[in-house]
Amino acid sequence: MAGVTRTPTHLTQGGKTRAGIGESTLRPDGTLKVTGEFAYSSDMWHEDMLWGHTLRSTVAHAEIRSIDTGEALATPGVYAVLTYDDLPTDVKNYGLEIQDTPVLAHGKVRHHGEPVALVAADHPETARRAAAKIKIDYRELPVVTDEASATAEGAPLVHENRTDHHIGHVPHPNIVHRQPIIRGDADEAAKRADVIVSGEYVFGMQDQAFLGPESGLAVPGEDGGVDLYVATQWLHSDLRQIAPVLGLPEEKVRMTLSGVGGAFGGREDLSMQIHACLLALRTGKPVKIVYNRFESFFGHVHRHPARLWYEHGATKDGKLTHMKCRIVLDGGAYASASPAVVGNASSLSVGPYVVEDVDIEALALYSNNPPCGAMRGFGAVQACFAYEAQMDKLAAKLGLDPVAFRQLNAMEQGTLLPTGQPVDSPAPVAELLRRVKAMPLPPEQQWRTAGAGADVRALPGGLSNTTHGEGVVRGIGYAVGIKNVGFSEGFDDYSTARVRMEVIGGEPVATVHTAMAEVGQGGITVHAQIARTELGVQQVTIHPADTQVGSAGSTSASRQTYVTGGAVKHSCEAVREKVLQKGRAKFGTYHPAWATAELLLEGGKVTTDGGEVLADIADVLEDEAIDLELEWRHRPTEAFDLRTGQGNGHVQYSFAAHRAVVEVDTELGLVKVIELACAQDVGKALNPLSVVGQIQGGTTQGLGVAVMEEIIVDPKTAKVRNPSFTDYLIPTILDTPTIPVDVLELADEHAPYGLRGIGEAPTLSSTPAVLAAIRNATGLELNKTPVRPEHLTGT
Amino acid sequence: MRVTFTVNGRRQEADDVWEGESLLYVLRERMGLPGSKNACEQGECGSCTVRLDGVPVCSCLVAAGQVEGRDVVTVEGLADFARQRAERGGCAGGVCGTGLDEAKRWAAKPAAEEQAGGQSGGPGELSPIQQAFIDAGAVQCGFCTPGLLVAADELLERNDSPSDADIREALSGNLCRCTGYEKILDAVRLAAARGESRTAGQGA
Numbered sequence: 001m002a003g004v005t006r007t008p009t010h011l012t013q014g015g016k017t018r019a020g021i022g023e024s025t026l027r028p029d030g031t032l033k034v035t036g037e038f039a040y041s042s043d044m045w046h047e048d049m050l051w052g053h054t055l056r057s058t059v060a061h062a063e064i065r066s067i068d069t070g071e072a073l074a075t076p077g078v079y080a081v082l083t084y085d086d087l088p089t090d091v092k093n094y095g096l097e098i099q100d101t102p103v104l105a106h107g108k109v110r111h112h113g114e115p116v117a118l119v120a121a122d123h124p125e126t127a128r129r130a131a132a133k134i135k136i137d138y139r140e141l142p143v144v145t146d147e148a149s150a151t152a153e154g155a156p157l158v159h160e161n162r163t164d165h166h167i168g169h170v171p172h173p174n175i176v177h178r179q180p181i182i183r184g185d186a187d188e189a190a191k192r193a194d195v196i197v198s199g200e201y202v203f204g205m206q207d208q209a210f211l212g213p214e215s216g217l218a219v220p221g222e223d224g225g226v227d228l229y230v231a232t233q234w235l236h237s238d239l240r241q242i243a244p245v246l247g248l249p250e251e252k253v254r255m256t257l258s259g260v261g262g263a264f265g266g267r268e269d270l271s272m273q274i275h276a277c278l279l280a281l282r283t284g285k286p287v288k289i290v291y292n293r294f295e296s297f298f299g300h301v302h303r304h305p306a307r308l309w310y311e312h313g314a315t316k317d318g319k320l321t322h323m324k325c326r327i328v329l330d331g332g333a334y335a336s337a338s339p340a341v342v343g344n345a346s347s348l349s350v351g352p353y354v355v356e357d358v359d360i361e362a363l364a365l366y367s368n369n370p371p372c373g374a375m376r377g378f379g380a381v382q383a384c385f386a387y388e389a390q391m392d393k394l395a396a397k398l399g400l401d402p403v404a405f406r407q408l409n410a411m412e413q414g415t416l417l418p419t420g421q422p423v424d425s426p427a428p429v430a431e432l433l434r435r436v437k438a439m440p441l442p443p444e445q446q447w448r449t450a451g452a453g454a455d456v457r458a459l460p461g462g463l464s465n466t467t468h469g470e471g472v473v474r475g476i477g478y479a480v481g482i483k484n485v486g487f488s489e490g491f492d493d494y495s496t497a498r499v500r501m502e503v504i505g506g507e508p509v510a511t512v513h514t515a516m517a518e519v520g521q522g523g524i525t526v527h528a529q530i531a532r533t534e535l536g537v538q539q540v541t542i543h544p545a546d547t548q549v550g551s552a553g554s555t556s557a558s559r560q561t562y563v564t565g566g567a568v569k570h571s572c573e574a575v576r577e578k579v580l581q582k583g584r585a586k587f588g589t590y591h592p593a594w595a596t597a598e599l600l601l602e603g604g605k606v607t608t609d610g611g612e613v614l615a616d617i618a619d620v621l622e623d624e625a626i627d628l629e630l631e632w633r634h635r636p637t638e639a640f641d642l643r644t645g646q647g648n649g650h651v652q653y654s655f656a657a658h659r660a661v662v663e664v665d666t667e668l669g670l671v672k673v674i675e676l677a678c679a680q681d682v683g684k685a686l687n688p689l690s691v692v693g694q695i696q697g698g699t700t701q702g703l704g705v706a707v708m709e710e711i712i713v714d715p716k717t718a719k720v721r722n723p724s725f726t727d728y729l730i731p732t733i734l735d736t737p738t739i740p741v742d743v744l745e746l747a748d749e750h751a752p753y754g755l756r757g758i759g760e761a762p763t764l765s766s767t768p769a770v771l772a773a774i775r776n777a778t779g780l781e782l783n784k785t786p787v788r789p790e791h792l793t794g795t
Numbered sequence: 796m797r798v799t800f801t802v803n804g805r806r807q808e809a810d811d812v813w814e815g816e817s818l819l820y821v822l823r824e825r826m827g828l829p830g831s832k833n834a835c836e837q838g839e840c841g842s843c844t845v846r847l848d849g850v851p852v853c854s855c856l857v858a859a860g861q862v863e864g865r866d867v868v869t870v871e872g873l874a875d876f877a878r879q880r881a882e883r884g885g886c887a888g889g890v891c892g893t894g895l896d897e898a899k900r901w902a903a904k905p906a907a908e909e910q911a912g913g914q915s916g917g918p919g920e921l922s923p924i925q926q927a928f929i930d931a932g933a934v935q936c937g938f939c940t941p942g943l944l945v946a947a948d949e950l951l952e953r954n955d956s957p958s959d960a961d962i963r964e965a966l967s968g969n970l971c972r973c974t975g976y977e978k979i980l981d982a983v984r985l986a987a988a989r990g991e992s993r994t995a996g997q998g999a
Contacts, residue, residue: 030929033937034921034944036830036870043829125815211834211842211938211972261834261938262972293835457960463967520936520973689932689978696975697935725839725970733976734967 008039008229008258008544011524018603020533021753024689027525028542029518040259041231044217046286050079052272052279053127054289055117055134056298057109060718061156061368062138064107064116071133072119077126079283081134082118086282089247094270096237096373098164098176098335103245103274109138110158111333111370112719113298120279120287143368143718147307147328150174150365158333158366166339169642176331176364177339179346181418181645184357189322193313197393201310201386202784204710205330206303206701208375209730210519212261214299215290218276225252226277231260233267235515236551245274246281250547253277257545263519264701265374266300268556269336297723301336301373302711304329304364306345306382312355312390318400318408322357325349327383329372331364336373338364343489343640344379347419347649351387352411352429352482358418360645368718370711374556376701377483377763384481385785388768392477392775402772403433403478411482419640421648425756426746428681432657433480435679435742442661442675442738444474460663460670462734471667474674477660477772481764485652485757486559486634493559493651494633496550497527497567498543499575501535501617502625508604508617510535510572513543513629516552516564521759522690523560527568529686534572535579536601536617550631558654558757561686566752567632575626576601583620635750652748656680656761658699658769661737664777669789671707673735673770676700679742683756688743695762696739702766704731705785707774800862802826803872804879809859818862819843819854822869830870830941834970841969844942845869846876851949853968870941873948877922880952924948927986928979935973943969947983956987 011028019025032038069081084092084106092106093099105116117134121127144150144158151172158174166177190196216230225248232238235255243250260267272289279287291299307328313321327345331338346362362379375381395405410429416422447458447469454468461467487493498513510531518524528540545552552564580599583606588594597608606614640647661675676699685691708729712721722728747754767785775782778792798821799808809825817836822828822845831854832842838853845854846868854867868876924947927933934940943966950957950965957965962983971979 024932026929026932027934029937030934031921033934033940034870034925034928035874036828036941038937039829040832040938042833043823045824045829123813125813209972210936211840211970212832212936213834260936261832262936264972290833292833293837293840455960457964463964522935693932693935693974693978696977697973698975700975701972724837725835726837730970730972731976732967732970733963733979736976739975739977 008256011542021529021686024687025529038259040212040261042215042290044229044258046219049286049288050120051124051127052276052287052289053119053131054115055131057114057116059138059140060112061141061143062109065137065139068135072130075130077122078130080120080279082278091244094241095335096337097339100159101334111368118275118279120283145367145369145715145718150367174366176335176366177342178363179342179645181346181360183418186322186324186357186359189357190313193321194316195397196313197397198311201308203306203382203385204785205305206705206709207711208264208266210262210264210266213291213296214271216272216276217288218280219286220280220284226280227254229256229258230273231258233263233517233556234554235547238273239547241270242274246277255547257517260519264376268374269301271299293725294723301371303375304341304372308386310386310390312394314394318398318405320355320409323350323355324359327362329364330367330369332367332369332371334371336371341379345383348380348482349383350418352480353409354411354415369713377760380483381764384764385768388479392772403437407433419649420646425748428746429480429655432655432679436657436659436677439677439740460665460672466668467665471665472663473666473777474663475773475777477769477776479765479768480657483654483761483764484650485654486557488637488649490637490639494631495552495564495567496631497571498549498629499571500625500627501575503618503621506618508537509539510537511541511543512568513549514552514564515545515549516560517555519555526561526565526686530568531572536603558759561755562751562757569752570632571628571630574628574630578626579620583615587615654756654758654761656765658765660769660773662773662777669792671774673703673737675737677740678762680761681744681746682758683748684745684754685743686755691758692741694759695741698762699739699766700731700736702763703770706767706770707786710786798859798863801866803868812859816859817855818857818859821859828869828871832938832941842939842942844945851946870944873944874920874922923989924986927982931978931982931985933978933982939969939971
């Protein structure tokens with residue numbers, strides 16, 4: 001790494017307290033992050049480095065007839081211009097599950113913003129201007145943008161000659177994957193229903209909008225390899241996709257995680273990784289690529305927009321009889337995580353309810369819209385929005401309280417999912433609803449000031465000063481959801497942790513080395529807590545995440561505390577056992593407890609479970625280090641049957657319930673969310689402060705999609721119309737209400753410490769709760785996210 | 796062109812600056828101060844907030860040439876800035892920048908070098924608002940944090956006991972995608988409650 005002057009650092013944290021699990025210990029990277037010294041991927045710097053720039057398609061679907069790079073290449077300051085023809089090997093595509101995504105477009109572009117050419121220059125503006133001089137001759141092709149156009153007779157195929165493993169069971173080549181789930185007999189059960197409600201729901205395309213745009217630095221190595229510093233969610237998944245395109249063995253592509261400015265699913269797919277490496281290997285110079293916000297909107301996949309048709313029935317005493325649904329997700333031009341999103345949407349389409357007779361179909365389209373893939377909530381979000389609207393409709397039709405109706409049908413431990421899989425850990429759905437309803441409501445008309453005036457900041461419209469309370473109506477809504485934790489459907493979901501224990505300066509210290517992507521969630525905080533708890537040390541150093549250690553899997557699916565946390569615990573236990581073995585060999589004859597008692601490492605000492613001190617760890621270890629790297633996996637899952645959807649596909653579930661209180665200016669159609677209360681079961685809060693932070697953050701992303709967030713794609717041209725923070729709005733601190741949180745801890749006996757993955761569940765129920773509250777305030781049906789003023793005023 | 800201005804109390808010069816470069820670019824890429832973040836480049840997200848002659852601005856929207864001869868405080872200098880302000884008893888002149896005399900006396904602290912090596916600095920080296928952000932759990936990915944710190948510090952400088960509505964209004968130009976803002980509010984309340992900013996309220 002000689003010459004790299006700004007790179008990720010080791011994070012060392014001591015502490016006066018025990019700071020083990022269950023305590024709100026502070027982030028080891030906190031000081032670096034508040035002083036501006038934390039090295040994010042966009043902060044990487046190398047002397048003599050070049051800036052890379054990506055030229056992207058200006059049209060959604062077109063044949064590329066020619067590319068002329070001559071003028072760009074002749075621009076002073078430009079070191080390289082690369083197109084598809086410059087790719088060094090026969091591997092020219094990549095992809096998470098299906099390798100259908102070209103590194104650079106070849107012959108055809110399939111969506112607006114697809115990468116076509118790369119430029120490296122000595123200044124980012126030089127690179128941008130040179131890229132603008134590349135001449136591409138497009139012949140535009142008709143676009144497919146929804147189910148009707150994608151599956152129409154004679155529809156243009158987004159991918160001709162598909163050979164992936166889903167093509168055999170999909171009804172049309174423009175469908176990536178389709179998963180039906182049939183259980184019981186929904187038609188027969190419908191005959192028992194006293195009321196039936198149905199609806200069509202539309203969920204808009206959401207952007208992860210992580211604040212740190214895609215970026216990184218590739219440094220060519222003397223051995224012909226490359227060192228890549230990048231922000232990602234899964235180093236080893238990137239590596240598996242990058243190395244073959246470069247024609248390098250994986251050990252010659254050395255990846256180090258640099259600071260990640262948020263992720264939320266948007267960094268599961270590759271963005272600039274291969275591009276920077278190609279430019280670095282071509283020029284022999286370090287190359288940095290940093291997307292701006294405009295490019296970031298094209299640089300990562302989005303949340304699948306969806307159309308959902310639901311039918312539910314219930315008896316007059318409020319018991320659900322059946323559910324039928326059809327969920328059409330738009331996967332856009334490339335597969336990304338679409339197949340797994342389909343699996344989630346279908347298997348969680350019933351929600352946290354008992355319904356024995358179901359007829360479910362979920363599918364993802366190929367279209368010329370922007371590619372969609374992973375985002376927090378991953379298929380379960382869209383379904384929750386629809387089934388929770390249905391629950392309110394049913395309750396209203398039956399004259400029942402919407403919370404009581406949900407509780408009457410709430411899933412419990414032992415309930416079967418529509419896949420036939422029993423939920424084998426606590427499922428406190430009714431209890432979470434009870435808790436969230438029991439929280440005190442915010443006072444009415446909080447916007448009134450002492451002098452009978454109005455603080456407009458607390459009213460819909462805010463500082464635009466559009467109302468002083470006239471036409472403002474309050475509404476309250478509830479929702480609850482279920483999210484799976486970890487990778488499902490038979491995926492070998494494991495993680496690796498290397499733990500080293502040694503004596504430094506007379507004190508035992510531990511080093512934890514994993515490839516886990518810390519994206520802000522606080523995984524590194526928890527790893528240090530686990531090491532302290534298991535090894536009884538005060539000082540724990542977190543080694544930078546890199547590919548010099550085994551895979552940690554993805555920072556996705558609420559899985560990292562469970563799986564990499566589990567791996568750290570597992571490796572620590574093995575290290576502890578080695579320490580105890582050494583202790584027994586060395587000191588066993590001095591005290592019988594070495595042979596008979598349950599021994600712990602606590603406060604730097606070997607103790608009995610009764611607290612008696614047997615030895616200092618420092619004396620046991622002396623100058624010897626114990627260093628182990630071990631894998632750990634959760635219980636295996638199985639694939640869903642392609643015809644019936646049956647199978648034990650999931651490993652764990654996470655539940656959250658929300659109550660939204662909104663005030664709506666009914667004249668202007670403006671919404672102010674006053675409060676968004678959440679109750680969530682977390683199994684065991686390893687770091688309570690971080691748990692609450694995750695719940696509040698997830699809740700706010702759900703609020704965003706409820707009332708403001710949507711990537712708008714022109715249905716005629718498939719071009720993105722709002723790729724900027726001026727036109728794609730995410731909640732500001734003025735849009736975000738107070739978020740009281742009630743945390744329940746019912747242990748899952750299958751998981752380390754009984755914990756549950758927590759990051760995604762709050763993103764599910766937040767959106768439908770806000771929608772329910774707006775419906776409650778306005779009496780309108782509202783079947784689409786986001787709710788816009790015109791939906792409320794009818795104009 | 797050459798641009799000369801004061802950054803965190805030190806006179807800095809940048810050569811060969813292209814006229815289109817922003818203050819943010821010059822800080823990050825030419826002066827080795829990457830703490831201010833680039834997240835939107837159009838003044839919507841506030842991640843690049845710095846003080847320009849005491850006024851919080853989005854440095855992505857300020858052309859580098861406009862800063863000639865002026866005074867900039869970034870997140871890297873926030874702790875020093877807050878300490879000097881506290882020692883001075885506020886900023887009665889209405890502008891809380893570093894004066895020329897002080898700038899001449901300014902010296903880089905060795906502690907800054909240690910921190911760059913990966914050791915977290917002790918709490919004494921942070922400004923009250925920085926410490927409060929850590930303590931309250933207001934930092935997750937941290938990309939919005941530098942801009943929020945500069946904006947929140949400026950709020951507490953002019954209002955040492957802000958209401959929640961005041962905090963929300965003052966920070967409404969700073970987007971955060973991770974926290975849902977609750978812990979950011981907590982952090983500002985905490986810093987205000989700790990009272991370290993008490994000496995700063997008389998200006999502007």
